[in-house]
Every structure is written in structure tokens, then in C-alpha cells.
Amino acid sequence: MAPAKNFTFICGADDFLVGRLGQARFDALAAEVPDEFSREVLNGFAANVSEVESAVNRFRESVQTVSMFGGRRVVWLKDINFLADSVTGRAESTMKLVEDLQQILAAVNPTDTAVLLTAAPVDRRRSFSKWCEKNADFALAGGDGDNAGEALAGVVLAEAKELGASFAPGAIELLLAKVGANTRLLVEETRKLATYVGAGEPIQEAHVTELIANTAEGDFFEAAEAFFSGDLPWTLAALHRHFFSGGDARPVISALQNRNRILLQVRALADAGDVRVGPRGLDGFPKAQATHAAKFIGAPEKSSFNLFTQNPWYLGKLAGSAKLPTLRRLIDNQQELIAAFEEIIRRPHEQEEVLREMAVRCLVT
Numbered sequence: 295m296a297p298a299k300n301f302t303f304i305c306g307a308d309d310f311l312v313g314r315l316g317q318a319r320f321d322a323l324a325a326e327v328p329d330e331f332s333r334e335v336l337n338g339f340a341a342n343v344s345e346v347e348s349a350v351n352r353f354r355e356s357v358q359t360v361s362m363f364g365g366r367r368v369v370w371l372k373d374i375n376f377l378a379d380s381v382t383g384r385a386e387s388t389m390k391l392v393e394d395l396q397q398i399l400a401a402v403n404p405t406d407t408a409v410l411l412t413a414a415p416v417d418r419r420r421s422f423s424k425w426c427e428k429n430a431d432f433a434l435a436g437g438d439g440d441n442a443g444e445a446l447a448g449v450v451l452a453e454a455k456e457l458g459a460s461f462a463p464g465a466i467e468l469l470l471a472k473v474g475a476n477t478r479l480l481v482e483e484t485r486k487l488a489t490y491v492g493a494g495e496p497i498q499e500a501h502v503t504e505l506i507a508n509t510a511e512g513d514f515f516e517a518a519e520a521f522f523s524g525d526l527p528w529t530l531a532a533l534h535r536h537f538f539s540g541g542d543a544r545p546v547i548s549a550l551q552n553r554n555r556i557l558l559q560v561r562a563l564a565d566a567g568d569v570r571v572g573p574r575g576l577d578g579f580p581k582a583q584a585t586h587a588a589k590f591i592g593a594p595e596k597s598s599f600n601l602f603t604q605n606p607w608y609l610g611k612l613a614g615s616a617k618l619p620t621l622r623r624l625i626d627n628q629q630e631l632i633a634a635f636e637e638i639i640r641r642p643h644e645q646e647e648v649l650r651e652m653a654v655r656c657l658v659t
Contacts, residue, residue, distance in 0.1 A: 299431040300402040301409035305423070306435035309373070309414040310477040311449065315435045316372060316412035323368045323408045332367040338374035338413070343387045346376045350391050354398050357407055367407045374413035383417065392422050400429070446470055446480060453481050454497070459488035462496040467607045469502050517546050518553045524617070526657040533649050543638050543645035551631050552598035553612065558624045559601035560613045571618055575610020630656050 302319060306312045324333050334356050340346040349371070356369045376383050377392065402409050414435075416423055426432055447466055454460060461469075469487075473480050483506050487497045490505060503519070517536060520528040536546060560576065563569045568582040576582075587602040596603040619627070634652040638645050 299429065300404055301399050301411065301430050302433075303411045303413075303426040303430035304433045304435055305377070305413045305416040305418075305426075307415050308435065308445075308477050311435040311445070312412050312414040313372070315433060316370070316410065319433075320368070320370045320410055323410065327366055327368050327408075329361065329365060332361045332365060334368070335370045335372060338371045338376070338411070340376045340382060342382055343385050343391075346382065346388050346391050349374075349376075350395050350398075353395070357398060357402060357409060360406075366405070368410070369407060370410040370412070372410075372412045374411060375415075377413045377417060377420065377423065378415045379417040392420075396422055396425060399426075446475060446477065449477055450480055450484050453484045454488060457485065457488040458493055459484075459491065460496045462498045464499045464611070465497050465502050467605075467611070468499050469506060471605070471608050471611075472502065472506050518549045521550060521653060521657070522553055522557070522612075522619075524657055526653065529653045529657065530650055533646060533653065537646040543649055544635075546649065547631055547635055547638075551628065554624055554627050554631065555598040556601060556604060556609065556612060557619065558621070558628070560609065561618060561621045561624055563601075564613075564618065565621060571610075571613045575607065576613060579606050579609065627656055 302323075304312055304316050304319065306315075320335070327333055336349070336352050336356060338349050338353075340349055353369070353371050359367070361367050376388055382388055399409065399411075411426075411430075418424070418427075447470065450466055450469060451461070469480070469483065473483055487501055487505060491497050491501060503516075516532040517529065520532045533546070537543075560569070560571070563576075563582050563586075564571055568585065569579055570577045583602045590600040590602060598604075601609070630652050634648055637648045641648055
């Protein structure tokens with residue numbers, strides 16, 4: 295049997311995931327310590343070197359304190375932020391204080407004191423982080439940054455499982471596309487969906503579309519979905535709902551232009567035979583990416599100007615949700631969107647009418 299570790303160290307890029315896992319671990323440790331006066335939670339958040347010093351000193355005093363009535367103590371140093379690659383984290387004085395923290399942890403007797411540290415974000419290239427991985431009961435909340443999408447999906451699945459809910463194919467991907475990398479909101483939206491469908495019923499894409507507002511990158515899903523499905527009544531109704539709630543035309547135009555740009559690129563690849571739009575999305579997309587991605591000079595970040603920065607599932611969803619428009623139609627759409635923007639400048643008090651007129655021209659002709 296492996297010897298017990300001196301302390302527990304939980305870290306990650308997302309403070310919500312780290313805090314959530316840390317709270318669960320602290321609750322488990324605290325359950326073994328009936329005396330509430332033997333449980334202590336310290337704040338490790340520091341805005342400058344002076345606050346780092348105060349946090350480390352408080353932690354030292356707490357760890358060295360003996361329980362008033364005997365027995366084991368639990369100490370949690372939470373919300374540590376001075377282990378990150380930041381101005382405070384890189385300061386020479388902070389480095390020295392982190393060395394002091396390491397010495398304190400190395401001397402902890404886990405029989406007398408259960409110590410828990412939670413930190414986000416953390417520069418894992420530093421010697422302290424590497425030492426913790428080897429010497430602590432170590433946990434990386436959310437996994438590595440390269441697997442952020444999988445980590446977010448894992449959060450959603452874990453929350454759904456706890457609520458006795460499940461997701462139908464495609465529903466999680468749509469939820470992630472609409473909400474983005476906001477773990478707190480993902481958890482709350484999952485709870486809302488689980489409550490709506492009821493016990494035993496899977497959460498469908500239709501539920502996500504109906505109940506979840508889009509907060510990722512300002513895209514306006516309903517108007518864009520309706521427009522590119524070719525459904526004029528739905529498009530007009532979506533525009534009316536948007537303006538009825540006090541919305542502005544510019545973000546809708548931006549969302550339509552972004553979607554149109556992506557579909558233009560998909561259409562070009564499809565016409566060239568590099569990809570094929572099928573029920574599973576874009577067949578041949580990895581090969582097309584290997585052939586053409588290097589040509590997108592100057593647009594390496596996620597952008598509608600660069601098809602290959604988009605999530606492949608999302609691309610397949612966009613291209614396969616309705617019949618892919620012709621290249622000519624997509625070019626005409628782009629011209630219509632530019633004209634609508636110019637018209638709104640001339641008719642600022644008739645924005646809904648301008649977009650309704652544009653939708654009729656695009657979807658009827």
C-alpha cells in the first residue's frame with residue numbers, strides 16, 4: 295500500500311471547476327473531523343506580493359496550530375492565484391514565498407492535519423507545480439488545455455448524470471456551441487434542461503434550441519438558423535421576437551454574415567470535391583484541412599474568415615441542417631447583407647422593416 299501523501303493539490307485553468315472539485319474534497323475531509331473549530335478555510339487570492347506573503351504566513355500559522363481538543367485538523371487554502379504566469383506570479387519575491395510554501399507542505403504531518411490547496415490558473419512549467427504533481431494527492435480539474443472541449447462536455451455529462459438526465463446525439467454539441475466555455479452557465483443550463491424534460495427523458499437538440507439563449511461570441515442562433523433553413527415565416531417571426539425585446543439590427547447582420555462566410559467556404563470546398571456534405575457532417579474535412587489550412591495567412595485565431603478554425607461538428611451541423619445554398623446564392627446573400635447595413639444607416643428607425651425586406655428578397659427569389 296502506497297504511503298499517504300502530505301497534502302492534496304487541485305489545480306486547473308478554470309477556477310469554477312477547480313473550486314467545485316475542491317469543495318467536494320474539503321467536504322469529504324471535513325466529514326472525518328467532527329469538531330467544526332478544527333476546520334479552517336483560508337483565502338489564497340493575492341493581488342500583489344504583499345498579499346501573497348500574508349496568505350503564506352496565515353497558512354503557516356494555521357498548519358502549525360494544534361487542535362484545541364486534540365484530534366485531526368483540516369486546512370484548506372483556496373482560490374490560490376499567485377502560481378499563474380502573471381505579474382505577481384513572476385515576481386522574484388513571490389518565487390521565494392512559493393519556496394517557503396513548499397517547505398511548509400513538505401513538513402506537514404497528514405496524521406495531524408489534512409491540508410488541501412486549490413489553485414487556478416497554474417503555470418505547470420514551474421518547479422513548484424511539478425513538485426506538487428509528484429508529492430501531493432494531485433488532481434487536474436478539467437484536464438489539459440488542449441482538451442478543453444472534452445472537459446466542458448465532461449462537466450455537462452457529470453451534471454446531467456447527477457440529475458438523472460441524459461443527452462440525445464448532437465444535443466451536447468449544440469449546447470456547447472450556444473453557451474461557449476462558461477462552465478458556470480453550462481451547469482445552470484444543464485439543470486434547466488433536465489428539469490424541463492423530466493426524469494427518464496433524454497435532452498434533445500430541439501430542447502436546447504428552444505430553451506437555451508445563445509451567449510457564445512454574440513451569435514444569434516434563431517434568426518441565423520431560420521434564415522439559412524430557407525424558412526421565410528420562421529425568419530420573419532424570429533426577427534420580430536428579436537426586435538420586440540429591444541434588439542438591434544447590427545448583431546443580427548453580423549451573425550448572418552459570419553454564417554454566410556463559413557457556408558461560402560464550405561460550398562467552395564464541396565464544389566471542388568474536397569469535402570462532401572453528408573449525414574455525418576463534412577466527409578473529407580481533415581484531408582481538406584491538411585491541404586488548404588496553411589493558405590489562411592493572417593487568420594490563425596477562431597474566425598468566420600477561416601473555415602479551419604471552426605469546430606468540425608459545428609461545421610457539419612451548419613452545412614447539413616438544410617440544403618446547402620449555391621455559391622451564387624451565398625454571394626448574393628453577402629451583397630444583400632451589405633446593402634441592408636447601408637439601408638439601416640439611412641433608416642435607423644426602421645431596422646426591423648429593413649431586415650424583413652432583405653429576408654423576403656433572399657428567400658423568395
